[in-house]
Amino acid sequence: MTAVSLRHISRRFGDHVAVRDLNLDIESGEMVAFLGPSGCGKTTTLRMITGLIEPSSGDILFDGESVLSTPTERRGAVMVFQKHLLFPTMNVAQNVGFGLKMARVSREETAERVKEILELVDLPGLEDRKAHELSGGQQQRVALARALIVRPKVLLLDEPLANLDANLRITMRHLIRSIQKEMGITAIFVTHDQEEAVMLADRVALMFDGVLQQVGAPDEFFRTPRTTGVARFFRNGNFLRGHRRGSTIHTDVGPIEIVSTSETVEDGPSVLTVRPEEVRLVNEETDQENVVPAVVTSLIYMGSHTQLTVTIGDTPWQIQAPAAFQARNGDTVRLLLPRGHVSIVADDDTATTGSAEATLAEGSAVL
Amino acid sequence: MTTEPEKRTGLVPRWARWTAVTSIVVFVVVPISTLVVWSFAFRWNFPNILPTEWGLRAWSYTASDSSRVLEGLWNSTRLALLVTGMAIVVGLPASRALGQHEFRGKSTVEWLLMMPIIVPALVATMGIHQIFIRLRLTETLFGVALVHLIPAIPYFVLVMASVFANYGTALEETARTLGANRYRVFRYVTLPAISSGLLVASMFTFLISWGQYVTTLLIGGGTFVTLPLVLFPFLSGGNNSTAAAISLVFVAPAIVVLVLTSRQLSRDSALMGGFGKL
Ligand SMILES: Nc1ncnc2c1ncn2[C@@H]1O[C@H](COP(=O)(O)OP(=O)(O)OP(=O)(O)O)[C@@H](O)[C@H]1O
Ligand SMILES: [Mg+2]
Numbered sequence: 001m002t003a004v005s006l007r008h009i010s011r012r013f014g015d016h017v018a019v020r021d022l023n024l025d026i027e028s029g030e031m032v033a034f035l036g037p038s039g040c041g042k043t044t045t046l047r048m049i050t051g052l053i054e055p056s057s058g059d060i061l062f063d064g065e066s067v068l069s070t071p072t073e074r075r076g077a078v079m080v081f082q083k084h085l086l087f088p089t090m091n092v093a094q095n096v097g098f099g100l101k102m103a104r105v106s107r108e109e110t111a112e113r114v115k116e117i118l119e120l121v122d123l124p125g126l127e128d129r130k131a132h133e134l135s136g137g138q139q140q141r142v143a144l145a146r147a148l149i150v151r152p153k154v155l156l157l158d159e160p161l162a163n164l165d166a167n168l169r170i171t172m173r174h175l176i177r178s179i180q181k182e183m184g185i186t187a188i189f190v191t192h193d194q195e196e197a198v199m200l201a202d203r204v205a206l207m208f209d210g211v212l213q214q215v216g217a218p219d220e221f222f223r224t225p226r227t228t229g230v231a232r233f234f235r236n237g238n239f240l241r242g243h244r245r246g247s248t249i250h251t252d253v254g255p256i257e258i259v260s261t262s263e264t265v266e267d268g269p270s271v272l273t274v275r276p277e278e279v280r281l282v283n284e285e286t287d288q289e290n291v292v293p294a295v296v297t298s299l300i301y302m303g304s305h306t307q308l309t310v311t312i313g314d315t316p317w318q319i320q321a322p323a324a325f326q327a328r329n330g331d332t333v334r335l336l337l338p339r340g341h342v343s344i345v346a347d348d349d350t351a352t353t354g355s356a357e358a359t360l361a362e363g364s365a366v367l
Numbered sequence: 368m369t370t371e372p373e374k375r376t377g378l379v380p381r382w383a384r385w386t387a388v389t390s391i392v393v394f395v396v397v398p399i400s401t402l403v404v405w406s407f408a409f410r411w412n413f414p415n416i417l418p419t420e421w422g423l424r425a426w427s428y429t430a431s432d433s434s435r436v437l438e439g440l441w442n443s444t445r446l447a448l449l450v451t452g453m454a455i456v457v458g459l460p461a462s463r464a465l466g467q468h469e470f471r472g473k474s475t476v477e478w479l480l481m482m483p484i485i486v487p488a489l490v491a492t493m494g495i496h497q498i499f500i501r502l503r504l505t506e507t508l509f510g511v512a513l514v515h516l517i518p519a520i521p522y523f524v525l526v527m528a529s530v531f532a533n534y535g536t537a538l539e540e541t542a543r544t545l546g547a548n549r550y551r552v553f554r555y556v557t558l559p560a561i562s563s564g565l566l567v568a569s570m571f572t573f574l575i576s577w578g579q580y581v582t583t584l585l586i587g588g589g590t591f592v593t594l595p596l597v598l599f600p601f602l603s604g605g606n607n608s609t610a611a612a613i614s615l616v617f618v619a620p621a622i623v624v625l626v627l628t629s630r631q632l633s634r635d636s637a638l639m640g641g642f643g644k645l
Binding site: 072080 | 537540545
């Protein structure tokens with residue numbers, strides 16, 4: 001069943017369009033990650049779902065009914081922010097119980113449920129602590145408990161882990177994921193970290209500049225990125241231009257066979273891509289299909305593998321070679337682009353160069 | 368060229384602490400103790416260090432109807448309270464808008480707010496006087512209170528705007544999504560968070576109204592008598608002891624406020640952060 005529907009929603013701030021014609025259905029009990037570079041409109045979309053701001057156009061439906069005329073406090077879309085987490089003048093129990101107090105739930109029941117939910121987030125017995133007496137991770141869990149206790153229709157998490165250190169972030173990801181599944185809560189999770197999105201979400205919605213680029217299961221972003229920009233965001237900058245005829249793409253370095261998809265893609269100019277970890281190095285004598293020559297331009301030993309940069313024709317490609325791989329700059333190597341891993345992407349480089357490059361830089365810093 | 372970092376004892380440099388102590392003694396302790404001595408003096412002639420005869424005459428006169436001190440005290444009190452109340456009603460939404468939102472013409476509004484600090488309130492009052500006569504607001508409590516708002520509002524709004532700016536909107540938005548309507552967000556989230564700042568701003572406002580002389584005289588037309596109006600004739604001539612006693616009545620709230628605010632300020636460092644923005 002569809003819990004939340006976003007229908008053609010747009011949001012303008014003056015002349016600036018923060019979100020443009022966004023369409024998305026979120027199933028009940030599903031966890032969707034909104035992913036995208038800074039300023040792409042993730043928070044704006046969440047705020048429209050809560051009703052804190054109104055869409056300039058379009059409609060938002062919860063369980064099939066428009067909520068545009070329902071004020072924030074009656075929508076049941078609960079938001080957890082990255083900072084300014086807890087009410088500073090209240091203790092943990094008052095923070096967690098806040099939503100129940102607003103719903104005029106009795107004191108006894110509130111105390112009971114606060115105790116329960118604090119156990120669920122692994123913070124039993126901390127009721128009387130003040131916000132500033134908790135660590136960052138504990139505050140984050142209290143904020144999560146405060147949201148969960150009201151059993152939200154949809155839980156909105158706006159980069160809730162961005163302020164935590166790496167280890168804590170991983171623990172929290174697991175905690176959030178297991179609680180969300182256990183309680184069957186519909187949730188949207190905002191992040192600009194693709195790894196986090198992939199780990200946590202049932203589906204990922206990637207946005208650039210206010211426009212939804214691709215929605216799907218995490219692996220689709222690796223196997224079949226829709227555009228060059230999407231591929232780049234997922235740290236794949238390997239593109240080769242060619243001309244498509246049927247299931248063959250004719251490139252300057254020879255024909256590349258692809259698995260013909262059921263969707264009818266038109267013949268004509270196209271761009272193919274293969275992820276760095278799927279490209280294989282093969283020796284001279286092979287007579288397999290999809291083998292292309294390339295020239296080594298750099299080689300970085302990374303411990304678990306060697307990061308090889310080559311040029312195919314004059315296009316740079318990244319390849320994840322075995323750790324023991326040896327070569328000198330200028331050497332010619334032969335690359336196998338396995339048929340099952342070749343996919344066609346739409347070329348949107350002109351539109352997203354800026355953000356894609358920023359992401360690539362970010363990506364290589366992590367690699 | 369490099370300068371040696373200041374030698375510090377604790378958080379506050381030693382010279383700053385001495386300056387503070389010295390100025391409190393020179394500007395507060397000495398004048399007030401002198402006033403206390405004067406108010407109980409019956410005969411005090413040069414060159415005696417202390418009065419030669421003591422008495423309660425000044426104080427009993429101060430408490431009598433003919434001095435009009437009690438009337439002035441009553442008027443000053445309700446006037447300052449009314450001004451403070453109006454400043455809160457008008458100034459709280461305004462300072463919230465200034466502190467938390469960006470809008471067109473914001474800098475103009477900020478500039479206009481500074482005007483009464485730069486241009487003496489007297490000038491504005493002269494202009495308003497004519498209008499108030501026509502509206503029959505002269506010689507009334509409400510009319511005088513309105514005029515006191517002119518010098519008071521800028522301070523109130525500037526203090527509160529920085530409090531709001533520091534505090535942000537995320538907590539209020541969280542509360543909204545958790546099911547609190549606007550009123551309950553204000554009651555349970557905003558008010559507790561800004562309360563100490565609001566206390567300080569209100570006390571400032573109270574004192575500004577308390578100290579007004581010329582504006583009260585012009586709009587009150589001499590019929591609406593406040594403490595400064597009662598005090599002034601005694602200062603410009605007449606009995607020193609009586610002037611001292613009335614002055615003490617006059618400064619009492621200021622001392623109370625000074626003590627209360629300093630306690631608030633040392634307790635609430637977040638608010639100090641707020642002042643830092645000013
Ligand atoms: N209240 C506002 N007034 C004007 N512009 C705004 C407002 N809120 C957001 N914007 C603009 O809309 C765009 C999207 O902002 P948004 O906060 O949704 O980005 P985001 O994807 O959440 O980014 P980040 O990852 O940095 O949080 C930005 O260009 C931002 O400057
Ligand atoms: Mg954001």
